[in-house]
Amino acid sequence: xxxxxxxxxxxxxxxxxxxxxxxxxxxxxxxxxxxxxxxxxxxxxxxxxxxxxxxxxxxxxxxxxxxxxxxxxxxxxxxxxxxxxxxxxxxxxxxxxxxxxxxxxxxxxxxxxxxxxxxxxxxxxxxxxxxxxxxxxxxxxxxxxxxxxxxxxxxxxxxxxxxxxxxxxxxxxxxxxxxxxxxxxxxxxxxxxxxxxxxxxxxxxxxxxxxxxxxxxxxxxxxxxxxxxxxxxxxxxxxxxxxxxx
Amino acid sequence: xxxxxxxxxxxxxxxxxxxxxxxxxxxxxxxxxxxxxxxxxxxxxxxxxxxxxxxxxxxxxxxxxxxxxxxxxxxxxxxxxxxxxxxxxxxxxxxxxxxxxxxxxxxxxxxxxxxxxxxxxxxxxxxxxxxxxxxxxxxxxxxxxxxxxxxxxxxxxxxxxxxxxxxxxxxxxxxxxxxxxxxxxxxxxxxxxxxxxxxxxxxxxxxxxxxxxxxxxxxxxxxxxxxxxxxxxxxxxxxxxxxxxxxxxxxxxxxxxxxxxxxxxxxxxxxxxxxxxxxxxxxxxxxxxxxxxxxxxxxxxxxxxxxxxxxxxxxxxxxx
Numbered sequence: 142x143x144x145x146x147x148x149x150x151x152x153x154x155x156x157x158x159x160x161x162x163x164x165x166x167x168x169x170x171x172x173x174x175x176x177x178x179x180x181x182x183x184x185x186x187x188x189x190x191x192x193x194x195x196x197x198x199x200x201x202x203x204x205x206x207x208x209x210x211x212x213x214x215x216x217x218x219x220x221x222x223x224x225x226x227x228x229x230x231x232x233x234x235x236x237x238x239x240x241x242x243x244x245x246x247x248x249x250x251x252x253x254x255x256x257x258x259x260x261x262x263x264x265x266x267x268x269x270x271x272x273x274x275x276x277x278x279x280x281x282x283x284x285x286x287x288x289x290x291x292x293x294x295x296x297x298x299x300x301x302x303x304x305x306x307x308x309x310x311x312x313x314x315x316x317x318x319x320x321x322x323x324x325x326x327x328x329x330x331x332x333x334x335x336x337x338x339x340x341x342x343x344x345x346x347x348x349x350x351x352x353x354x355x356x357x358x359x360x361x362x363x364x365x366x367x368x369x370x371x372x373x374x375x376x377x378x379x380x381x382x383x384x385x386x387x
Numbered sequence: 388x389x390x391x392x393x394x395x396x397x398x399x400x401x402x403x404x405x406x407x408x409x410x411x412x413x414x415x416x417x418x419x420x421x422x423x424x425x426x427x428x429x430x431x432x433x434x435x436x437x438x439x440x441x442x443x444x445x446x447x448x449x450x451x452x453x454x455x456x457x458x459x460x461x462x463x464x465x466x467x468x469x470x471x472x473x474x475x476x477x478x479x480x481x482x483x484x485x486x487x488x489x490x491x492x493x494x495x496x497x498x499x500x501x502x503x504x505x506x507x508x509x510x511x512x513x514x515x516x517x518x519x520x521x522x523x524x525x526x527x528x529x530x531x532x533x534x535x536x537x538x539x540x541x542x543x544x545x546x547x548x549x550x551x552x553x554x555x556x557x558x559x560x561x562x563x564x565x566x567x568x569x570x571x572x573x574x575x576x577x578x579x580x581x582x583x584x585x586x587x588x589x590x591x592x593x594x595x596x597x598x599x600x601x602x603x604x605x606x607x608x609x610x611x612x613x614x615x616x617x618x619x620x621x622x623x624x625x626x627x628x629x630x631x632x633x634x635x636x637x638x639x640x641x642x643x644x645x646x647x648x649x650x651x652x653x654x655x656x657x658x659x660x661x662x663x664x665x666x667x668x669x670x671x672x673x674x675x676x677x678x679x680x681x682x683x684x685x686x687x688x689x690x691x692x693x694x695x696x697x698x699x700x701x702x703x704x705x706x707x
Contacts, residue, residue: 152521154522154635154636154654154655154658155654155655156521158521158524158525160525167521167525178636179636182636234489234499234501235492235493235498235499238489238493258485260522260635260636260658261520261521261522262520263501263502263519263520263522263639264501264502265485265488265489265501265502266488266489266492266499266501267489268489269457269485269486269487269488269489269490269493270489270490270492270493272457272458272489272490273458273461273489273490273491273493273494274493276458278456278457278458278567278568279457279458279486279490280457280568281457281482281485281486282482282485282486284629294571297482297486298482298630299482299483299573299575300396300481300482300581300582300583300584301575301576301579301580301581301582301583301584302573302574302575302576302581303573303574304455304570304572304573304574305570305571305572305573305574306455306456306568306569306570306571307568307569307571308456308567308568308569309567309568318629318632318636318637319629319630350498350499350531350532351498351499351500351529351530351531352529352530353520353527353528353529353530354515354528354529354530355527355528356520356525356526356527356528357525357526357528358524358525358526359519359523359524359525359526359661362666362680362681362682363682365668365678365679365681365682365683365684366682366683366684367678367683367684367685367686368683368684368685369685370685370686370687370688370691370692370695373685373692373695373696373699374699376667376683376685376696376699377696377699377700377703379683380644380665380667380683381703384644384664384665384682384683386586386587386643386644386664386665387587387611387644387700387703
């Protein structure tokens with residue numbers, strides 16, 4: 142099987158989020174970057190498992206700057222075979238999706254994996270865009286995937302349950318929690334990753350379509366009102382009369 | 388024309404769709420345009436759409452199998468946009484909305500912005516929206532072109548406002564979309580409120596000490612008509628299913644009331660719940676970081692506090 146995993150990079154979950162005084166941009170100083178957890182823990186690992194079961198290769202593709210190469214090496218250490226980095230800092234989902242679709246269009250992948258969303262912008266747009274650009278079926282938010290012949294069975298998360306579909310390959314899927322178990326790279330994987338190919342590809346010249354023009358911190362909650370544990374009636378009263386939520 | 392996807396469950400229009408109609412009315416005012424409610428399949432009271440500002444309600448008949456697949460759904464929406472002369476499509480930021488937003492924007496050659504929480508206004512040819520970023524640790528103002536756009540709206544971000552327009556319905560039949568996928572089964576938790584849509588959520592953490600104590604969470608949720616949730620360590624330990632894990636790497640929720648019991652409030656957990664309107668924290672550790680993010684707090688042993696709270700709520704409900 143020929144599998145592609147789209148890798149995005151986000152600030153780690155505990156990163157301090159501050160904006161410049163003019164509100165124009167994020168202060169990146171002091172922020173550590175990680176592979177987006179949905180891409181690494183679920184999409185990448187499920188692709189590697191499929192390769193282990195059915196044979197084939199797992200490629201990863203990333204749209205981003207050279208400083209992210211160390212993270213691509215980590216994905217190779219976990220078990221991907223080859224990395225491709227499209228040398229562009231994308232400004233929006235459309236620009237990233239365009240680069241990925243252009244990269245993938247002539248490479249005959251059976252399944253293109255991505256995470257269900259990035260944990261920084263949580264847009265959940267790129268996988269569907271890639272599918273439409275490549276005219277492929279798309280299953281979103283999957284937590285189960287099995288391959289039988291030229292078909293896959295997937296389960297898509299919906300509110301309060303799931304839908305199970307049979308779909309033809311090739312297709313695009315976006316991975317949710319439960320699709321696989323996170324893998325930690327071992328020493329052998331890390332050593333092997335150093336010799337695996339990481340190719341840098343020049344970007345297609347296409348402008349972004351949307352832009353973020355300003356950033357601010359969310360309004361602070363007023364400080365907590367503490368209630369005596371022996372007087373829970375007071376909490377019930379406040380939730381009804383003050384917060385008006387019950 | 389601003390098209391609004393009216394989402395339904397068991398033929399009832401969801402509150403989220405009334406919120407979307409309210410956003411559409413704001414956009415229509417700014418752009419001097421009209422609002423069209425798109426109802427796909429049968430619903431019980433389609434005229435509600437007019438009460439919340441729809442100038443026209445399109446009742447779309449199409450076989451259910453046409454709607455399974457994102458490619459087929461995208462084709463249906465493209466036809467609807469062409470038929471109505473639509474310029475902007477508002478989708479819910481739900482499983483169904485997210486599944487097609489990206490696809491549809493490419494098919495329509497439209498700009499797209501997902502997870503918006505507020506319409507800021509019109510700036511020349513651009514629409515400005517606010518949306519949370521960095522797991523709620525920031526808010527971005529983003530610009531997209533007004534002439535053709537797809538927007539997904541976060542749940543519980545805008546209060547539905549009545550506008551009382553006359554109900555004008557039109558029926559459209561859409562065929563000729565060939566799905567390539569086959570639905571094998573649809574599993575839904577019966578009778579329970581789905582967590583992402585719940586107005587009230589009761590959530591438990593490691594402080595519960597084990598799955599055998601979860602009846603406390605469930606009883607409290609029952610009294611409140613709430614959904615249940617949990618922290619990541621609880622889901623990872625297998626005490627509760629992954630579908631209940633709220634947080635930055637689980638699901639993000641924004642209920643009116645979030646009650647956190649025995650959860651310390653790690654930053655990743657807060658990221659999944661900080662858009663809740665009201666947060667109550669019950670924890671025996673007064674230093675638990677969650678108290679800093681809470682509106683109301685009780686410092687105490689949950690095994691004593693929660694049963695008392697259940698009783699107090701039962702008495703309150705009886706009085707109502």
